[in-house]
Amino acid sequence: MTTWNLMNLQRHLLICNGATCMGAGAEDVTQQIRDEIRKNKLDDIIHTSRTRCNGRCRDKCVVIDYPKGTWYSVQDEKVARSIVHEQVPEEQIIYSIEQGKRKRNSHRIKGIDKYRKYTGKKNKAVLFVGHGSRLEAGNVEVRNFVSQMLPSIDSSLIVETCxxxxxxxxxxxxxxACIEQGAKEVHVIPIILLHAGHSKLHIPAEIEEAKELFPEIRFTYGQTIGIHPEVFEILKTRLIDINFDIHAKHPETAILLIGRGSSDAEAISDFYKISNILNNQLDVLAVESAFIGIAEPTVEQGIENCLKHGAKKVVMLPYFLFTGILMERMGRMKESFSKKYPQLEITLAQYFGYHPKLQTVLLERLQQAMNGKSTGMKDLENFRKYVEEYGYEHHH
Structure with missing residues (x-):
């Protein structure tokens, strides 16, 4: 390990490299600050260290300047470099102690009291985690879906969505939000179709950080939607919505199940399993798999695979949870393929979505988490082992 000469040291900058800050660009902030120090030949005066979470995730990315005792919220390169010269705009200062006097920006400093007394009547919470969409309509779908589940959820539970x-x-x-309302137990339930990077790494990273910050809080983690009987009922409902008779024979029709794509082998394997099970439940020419990104076959390759089976009709069946950019792309693809393959009758079905039957799956996942029977807890254990062996930096 390096041992720097600290004889001329005057300032020590602690740069948060916790999961949330890393996801918000802390690596860039770290390099920008260090570059500014080098350019101004201040290496012997200013020392920098990466830290784990500093407990101010809402202010990402966080940099702490000692011995001045100033906490900064850094969102761009200009602010990062200005820290070196102590010329940071006041609105980026979270908290500061100067000359023995505490200075604070009251609207910025408020957070969770580590030693707060829990007085709420509700002390257990369920936190549903959606993926999030660049189109707000997709996020509204998540919030509405959770709201629709409320009558089926124990009223003694705090329910939040993120x-x-x-x-x-x-x-x-x-x-x-859960802890501020008095939760002593937080059950984190992912609203995610397949078990891949987000559910294996990103969500566990957030939970593990929260456990360090709040050791008195019990956290559990639910499993993803995965392969569940209701999944196939929902897919068949989407076919019924386009007047496809799921009980009839369709010797000239192929179903093309289209997923987002993943670099995770387990997620891809599960997707193929879903295609195969759906194929066994329908009397069609074939059910083929395709992915809109990352993995192959691509959607066009999937169309061509349907043609190889001798299909005269293809139903594009998107396996997406929410509306958004991908569904817009699906519409454009359908029009393009219809022109390119005029011999095919191509129909685009509605995306998987937040069907009422999905409530059954998530309520089951919640019950498993609360009873300590969720496979998600194994994911937390696997994540800890992964970090020990490889380390972890969270980049979206």
Whole structure:
């Protein structure tokens, strides 16, 4: 390990490299600050260290300047570099102690009291985690779906909804909302179709950080939607919606099940299993699999595979949870393929979506988490082992 000469040291900058800050660009902030120090030949005066979570996730990315005792919220390169010269705009200062006097921006400093007394009547919470969409309509679908589930959820539970990315609140804010309402137990339930990077790494990272910050709080983690009988009922409902008779024979029709795609082998394997099971439940020429990104076959390759089976009709069946950019792309693809393959009758079905039957799955996942029978707890254990062996930096 390096041992720096600290004889001329005057300042020590602690740069948060916790999961939330890393997801918000802390690696860039770290490099920008260090570059500014080098450019100004201040290496012997200013020392920098990466830290784990500093407990101010809402202010990501966080940098702490000692011995001045100033906490900064850094959202862009200009602010990052200005820290080196101590010329940071006041609105980016979270908290500061100067000359023995505490200075604070009252609207910025408020957060969770580590030693607060829980007085609420509800002390257990369920936190549903949606993926999040760049299109707000997709995020509204998540919130509405959770609202529709409320009558089926134990009224003694605090219920909150958050998102992995692209929308607010994020997971740390969701956890904070639960704790601020008095939760001593937080059951985190992912609203995610397949078990891949988000459910194996990103959500566990947030939970593990929360456990360090709040050791007195019990956290459990539910499993993803995965392969469940209701999944196939929902898919068949989407076919019925386009007047497809699921009980009839369709010797000239192929179903093309289209997923988002993943680099995770387990997720891809599960997707193929879903295609195969659906194929066994329908009397069609074939059920083929395709992916809109990352994995193959691509959607066009999937169309061509249907043609190889001798299909004269193809139903594009998107396996997406929410509306958004991908569904817009599906519409354009359908029009393009119809022109390119005029011999095919191509129909685009509605996406999987937040069908009422999905409530059954998520309520089951919640019950498993609360009873300590969720496979999600194994995911937390696997994540800890992964971090020990490889480390972890969260980049969306």
């Amino acid at each position: 998102f992995l990315e692209f929308a607010s609140p994020n997971i740390e804010d969701g956890i904070q």
